[in-house]
Amino acid sequence: MRVLLSTYGSRGDVAPLVGLAVRLRELGAEVRVCAPPDEEFAQLPAGTGVELVPFGPPVRALVTGAVPVAGGPPQRAAELVAAHFDTVAAAAEGCDVLVATGLMPAGVRSVAEKLGIPYVYACFHPFELPSPHYRPSLRPGRPNPPEVTDHRALWDLDAERVNALYREPLNTHRASIGLPPVDNVRDHVFTDRPWLAVDPALGPWQELTDLDVVQTGAWILPDERPLPDEVVEFLDSGAPPVYVGFGSMPMRTSPDVARVAVEAVRAQGRRVLVGRGWAGLALTDDQDDCFAVGEVNHQALFGRVAAVVHHGGAGTTTTAARAGAPQVVVPQMVDQPYWAGRVADLGIGTAHDGPVPTAESLSAALSAALTPGTRARARAMAGVIRTDGTTVAAELLFGAVHGGRAPV
Incomplete structure (x- = not known):
């Protein structure tokens, strides 16, 4: 055939x-x-x-x-x-x-x-x-x-x-x-x-x-690629970080989204792993609690982070759910607001109100996603995904x- x-x-x-x-x-x-x-x-x-x-x-x-x-x-x-x-x-x-x-x-x-x-x-x-x-x-x-x-x-x-x-x-x-x-x-x-x-x-x-x-x-699509050595070193050097990445979204409405995200994650006392993506996110300073990555194996990475902050694409939502990682969805367009709603309805994360986060609004959404109850529901969902x-x-x-x- x-x-x-x-x-x-x-x-x-x-x-x-x-x-x-x-x-x-x-x-x-x-x-x-x-x-x-x-x-x-x-x-x-x-x-x-x-x-x-x-x-x-x-x-x-x-x-x-x-x-x-x-x-x-x-x-x-x-x-x-x-x-x-x-x-x-x-x-x-x-x-x-x-x-x-x-x-x-x-x-x-x-x-x-x-x-x-x-x-x-x-x-x-x-x-x-x-x-x-x-x-x-x-x-x-x-x-x-x-x-x-x-x-x-x-x-x-x-x-x-x-x-x-x-x-x-x-x-x-x-x-x-x-x-x-x-x-x-x-x-x-x-x-x-x-x-x-x-x-x-x-x-x-x-x-x-x-x-x-x-x-x-x-x-x-099964991904068998190992994580880069420098990413593994960062993950092993402290508590699980929060991953922030917006995939193929250019994030034109939020040109300072990297700074906002880093501030929001630090406000929760967490380390930050920034995914560059098509928005070209970059580190805002040289402190050792932040690390930036390019194209990596999300299937391997998401199981090692405290939460995933993302745009709400179907693939990222599914990958994070399979990994049992709590999610914060900052929806930008098309189907993403619906996925944000599904994540919130299932109790496996939170939906940010609107596409333009501030440090305060993102920190509040992240605070809710990092609760023990949300993590427990996210882990339970991981066993359900086909x-x-x-x-x-x-x-x-x-x-x-x-x-x-x-x-x-």
Whole structure:
């Protein structure tokens, strides 16, 4: 069986897909992964035998503003649609099934249609899928009318925004390969049977929707890398520190977030381990209670810290929960406020009120996360998180190709 996995997004979109690719290879499948050409993403499948096909412009440059996009979101959407019909279509030749994730992959299902192979849409947080239980995240376009508060009505407006960005380029390319036009791009991409690659304890899917959602569990890429010697030395030199890192978030609204975080952690009498990330966080002084790290194995690191302060990405939230580490979520965008709410509801950490922390507000949130009760709940949650999501998804794909129920 030959499988193409396609995504466009940050590390939180790429790593789970590589995790699935590794499991598929272990089960005997040939796998290609289409992903952004960022150098750090290219390192993820190193040594796994998974072929990585560069797709679209580098994400980090777009997120950090290093490369501004002329024409804004509509131009970016049109370019990504074109890349689906070009790069992804070429990579899909000879494949038996196609899986798409990440930033609205308009065009991938069309490639599968043209090739006559099954197509699966998967997402890494439940809040992306239309539901009466919550509001959609904001997209580029006109703001919601303040008088519209019904969730279903807001999801209808969400579909209109997706159409405004993607429908014209998508239908132009579909016509070029002999396919009929699509009226509702979002629902066409999602299908009526999307996959939810999220741990059911952390992000359960609530029923009573029009979707037949398949929740596989999180797709985890095992990380066997040892921690750097200097990190181990810092960890061994005192009490467990608090890790502070915001992943792929540039943190433009909080340019002094490193100083704020260090002050907040020190106010709790704790040492600090700062993750540089795409915000480029750095130490604010040369005191020996602080240490800065770049790209490291979070699966190994989070089990050795007192708490994890982060942005609330699905991957970081899941990794911290698996490690039994209390969390403080400072949500910035999209699904992150929802993950902050889940962490607070489960009692395994706290949700910071808003995306811009002060030393006082972050210290207060951290104080609550460091209580014995929160740590006990976080450790208990670690025993609940499932690790077989990639196996579940791989078996479903084998079934789709070899006589089981096709995803679409």
